[in-house]
Amino acid sequence: xxxxxxxxxxxxxxxxxxxxxxxxxxxxxxxxxxxxxxxxxxxxxxxxxxxxxxxxxxxxxxxxxxxxxxxxxxxxxxxxxxxxxxxxxxxxxxxxxxxxxxxxxxxxxxxxxxxxxxxxxxxxxxxxxxxxxxxxxxxxxxxxxxxxxxxxxxxxxxxxxxxxxxxxxxxxxxxxxxxxxxxxxxxxxxxxxxxxxxxxxxxxxxxxxxxxxxxxxxxxxxxxxxxxxxxxxxxxxxxxxxxxxxxxxxxxxxxxxxxxxxxxxxxxxxxxxxxxxxxxxxxxxxxxxxxxxxxxxxxxxxxxxxxxxxxxxxxxxxxxxxxxxxxxxxxxxxxxxxxxxxxxxxxxxxxxxxxxxxxxxxxxxxxxxxxxxxxxxxxxxxxxxxxxxxxxxxxxxxxxxxxxxxxxxxxxxxxxxxxxxxxxxxxxxxxxxxxxxxxxxxxxxxxxxxxxxxxxxxxxxxxxxxxxxxxxxxxxxxxxxxxxxxxxxxxxxxxxxxxxxxxxxxxxxxxxxxxxxxxxxxxxxxxxxxxxxxxxxxxxxxxxxxxxxxx
Amino acid sequence: xxxxxxxxxxxxxxxxxxxxxxxxxxxxxxxxxxxxxxxxxxxxxxxxxxxxxxxxxxxxxxxxxxxxxxxxxxxxxxxxxxxxxxxxxxxxxxxxxxxxxxxxxxxxxxxxxxxxxxxxxxxxxxxxxxxxxxxxxxxxxxxxxxxxxxxxxxxxxxxxxxxxxxxxxxxxxxxxxxxxxxxxxxxxxxxxxxxxxxxxxxxxxxxxxxxxxxxxxxxxxxxxxxxxxxxxxxxxxxxxxxxxxxxxxxxxxxxxxxxxxxxxxxxxxxxxxxxxxxxxxxxxxxxxxxxxxxxxxxxxxxxxxxxxxxxxxxxxxxxxxxxxxxxx
Numbered sequence: 098x099x100x101x102x103x104x105x106x107x108x109x110x111x112x113x114x115x116x117x118x119x120x121x122x123x124x125x126x127x128x129x130x131x132x133x134x135x136x137x138x139x140x141x142x143x144x145x146x147x148x149x150x151x152x153x154x155x156x157x158x159x160x161x162x163x164x165x166x167x168x169x170x171x172x173x174x175x176x177x178x179x180x181x182x183x184x185x186x187x188x189x190x191x192x193x194x195x196x197x198x199x200x201x202x203x204x205x206x207x208x209x210x211x212x213x214x215x216x217x218x219x220x221x222x223x224x225x226x227x228x229x230x231x232x233x234x235x236x237x238x239x240x241x242x243x244x245x246x247x248x249x250x251x252x253x254x255x256x257x258x259x260x261x262x263x264x265x266x267x268x269x270x271x272x273x274x275x276x277x278x279x280x281x282x283x284x285x286x287x288x289x290x291x292x293x294x295x296x297x298x299x300x301x302x303x304x305x306x307x308x309x310x311x312x313x314x315x316x317x318x319x320x321x322x323x324x325x326x327x328x329x330x331x332x333x334x335x336x337x338x339x340x341x342x343x344x345x346x347x348x349x350x351x352x353x354x355x356x357x358x359x360x361x362x363x364x365x366x367x368x369x370x371x372x373x374x375x376x377x378x379x380x381x382x383x384x385x386x387x388x389x390x391x392x393x394x395x396x397x398x399x400x401x402x403x404x405x406x407x408x409x410x411x412x413x414x415x416x417x418x419x420x421x422x423x424x425x426x427x428x429x430x431x432x433x434x435x436x437x438x439x440x441x442x443x444x445x446x447x448x449x450x451x452x453x454x455x456x457x458x459x460x461x462x463x464x465x466x467x468x469x470x471x472x473x474x475x476x477x478x479x480x481x482x483x484x485x486x487x488x489x490x491x492x493x494x495x496x497x498x499x500x501x502x503x504x505x506x507x508x509x510x511x512x513x514x515x516x517x518x519x520x521x522x523x524x525x526x527x528x529x530x531x532x533x534x535x536x537x538x539x540x541x542x543x544x545x546x547x548x549x550x551x552x553x554x555x556x557x558x559x560x561x562x563x564x565x566x567x568x569x570x571x572x573x574x575x576x577x578x579x580x581x582x583x584x585x586x587x588x589x590x591x592x593x594x595x596x597x598x599x600x601x602x603x604x605x606x607x608x609x610x611x612x613x614x615x616x617x618x619x620x621x622x623x624x625x626x627x628x629x630x631x632x633x634x635x636x637x638x639x640x641x642x643x644x645x646x647x648x
Numbered sequence: 649x650x651x652x653x654x655x656x657x658x659x660x661x662x663x664x665x666x667x668x669x670x671x672x673x674x675x676x677x678x679x680x681x682x683x684x685x686x687x688x689x690x691x692x693x694x695x696x697x698x699x700x701x702x703x704x705x706x707x708x709x710x711x712x713x714x715x716x717x718x719x720x721x722x723x724x725x726x727x728x729x730x731x732x733x734x735x736x737x738x739x740x741x742x743x744x745x746x747x748x749x750x751x752x753x754x755x756x757x758x759x760x761x762x763x764x765x766x767x768x769x770x771x772x773x774x775x776x777x778x779x780x781x782x783x784x785x786x787x788x789x790x791x792x793x794x795x796x797x798x799x800x801x802x803x804x805x806x807x808x809x810x811x812x813x814x815x816x817x818x819x820x821x822x823x824x825x826x827x828x829x830x831x832x833x834x835x836x837x838x839x840x841x842x843x844x845x846x847x848x849x850x851x852x853x854x855x856x857x858x859x860x861x862x863x864x865x866x867x868x869x870x871x872x873x874x875x876x877x878x879x880x881x882x883x884x885x886x887x888x889x890x891x892x893x894x895x896x897x898x899x900x901x902x903x904x905x906x907x908x909x910x911x912x913x914x915x916x917x918x919x920x921x922x923x924x925x926x927x928x929x930x931x932x933x934x935x936x937x938x939x940x941x942x943x944x945x946x947x948x949x950x951x952x953x954x955x956x957x958x959x960x961x962x963x964x965x966x967x968x969x970x971x972x973x974x975x976x
Contacts, residue, residue, distance in 0.1 A: 166694035244707025246700035302737025321909030531922035535682035566695040
């Protein structure tokens, strides 16, 4: 049996309001570099019971596993669906869960999973080998009749067989896939009951249509008003090694979508809510001063980057791209616009991701180098606004403010100001949420924000390989880039894969194909009576161990 | 007397308006860039490769010609099927049903507050005993008009929910939950009605019939309540009919602030996602409501003002630009 190498988790310190708590935190950091929250104590009897009122900034829109992409839906699924594999959020190791063990053939093509006994879905049906087989086929092939695509993270699957007597499932791949186990640990591969798989895409798109085996179940949902999750009675199949092996502590989680920032903050401060997501950096200190805990959650996966799209004018010139790369002062962005909960990206993937290689030196702010590169590229003239020109054309690059990030606008404006210092005009436009994706298909859009915490750097391949979605809009495929993006997938030896990923990061940064900006951070604020608020490796909340002192 | 042919003709016009609205909205939504399915396929958080995207487009009939898609939409409509939300997978009928119930309740309470507020302010502005007090009342609509609705909502929340704790800012407390959003809506909506009502009452109060009534010894309060209000409120009643649209539009803000999932909220979400079937259905409902309200308003005039009922034939009235400005 092979296992992925454990890597140290990069995490953002939990910031507490009091000096005593800060000292305790420092001690906890010394003891463990990867604890999710400080140990809160309490035995299971005092932990049991209570309701957590969670105000999310967005409402559930689509929980269909293969086609969903919204952050909030992924967070809900994570708490109601179990996966075959467990990614330990502390060590980042891949561990058994519903698959109590597995074996991989030497050629990396055949995976045999032994399925845990006694697991059931919340509708009472068995989560057995046959169900796992059906789930894997559903993920691998989709369900075209219902408009459900295949999971684009899945490798090409030749066959899935189950042995009902032995309770094993054997998956045969067409080619080795190093990320396969990580993919099976991700929320998108949460195991679903037959009732869900049999349902229409419309029913699957609603969270009440997802029937899983997780520690919480959907009790009710009223569109736009609330989702009520209750703990799953009799839940007894937590990943081995997790302290709690029984039911979740909270009786109930009530999720209310409150899109208005000030209402979320006011409701938290007045005590009506226990936990909120999305806090503007400028509000963090106010909340801390009010005795609330503010925490910035980061996970493994892709950093927030700007895709540099070579279909746009001037960006097929590597000197222009590299001038952008070192013309952005990431430290100033963090210092001026954000807080200690945020930090600058140091590569195209986040620290802790497999194969992470620090690129900070290459990304260091160096306007002199930017100017040299642009002069070398022939952008020597300047117009009245100080923007460089060549053959009468100003060096102007079009972008749109990212609609998925509530802090994006000032960030874009600051980068615009920074680039103007080296004579580049970043033309910022805005569009609405609905039109954003389509608008950014315009080949003249030069840079586009991308990158979120995910289970594996496989996302790099999905996004940037010319045969997948080619988000860089390269005029002709770059064979070296494509080879690296392919090779890290088939390299089943973790060390070999890490080396390829390291080379991939070097190459992408050297070519300035992507502009790393920040490490993605989700900021939560919660009441002091909420204890053990934790999250998974990909920064989604994991309420299984969370409890409240307020019953 | 309102004749049956007149009613039938108005109904015919209304149906034509509704049909043209349907075509227009369909065309706008079709030609605007972006829709939930395109967003799903090209979502940078989960881009779906072209070979997989085909199945999705086929399922939603988006691979078909525009005219064919339109025909499918129309035939579904005539079979009573409003379809499903492309963004959320929920039946459009369910979304409308849920949202409409919430919004009608909100709008009804807001309308009540609107009438009370407008009447109170107008009576104060015309009949208050002191000139400065009358001026103060007359200024209130201007103040209400120039205050954004979201600000009123947030102030109400700050005082009555966060500070005093009398209301929940996020939980549904039944009828109680209607009060703050209804006040938010009513403050903005009542202002033009109050302004028109002030003008109407002033004008009616200066009419000769008031002098005659006074000469007959009718008490002043009876003159005001029994005659002046009735005579001076006709333009305001017209405006009150149009207020339905303001209430629906205003509910988008009020429902967002007070976390209510009414029709305004459903509309905002659907427009934000360019969720064609939902937007289409909501526009149709609004078109139908508007048409009905206009029809009812026309039919109510004769009941308020007998002169309209006894007029030998309809007379075209030209509204002066200043009057138009006052009611717009």
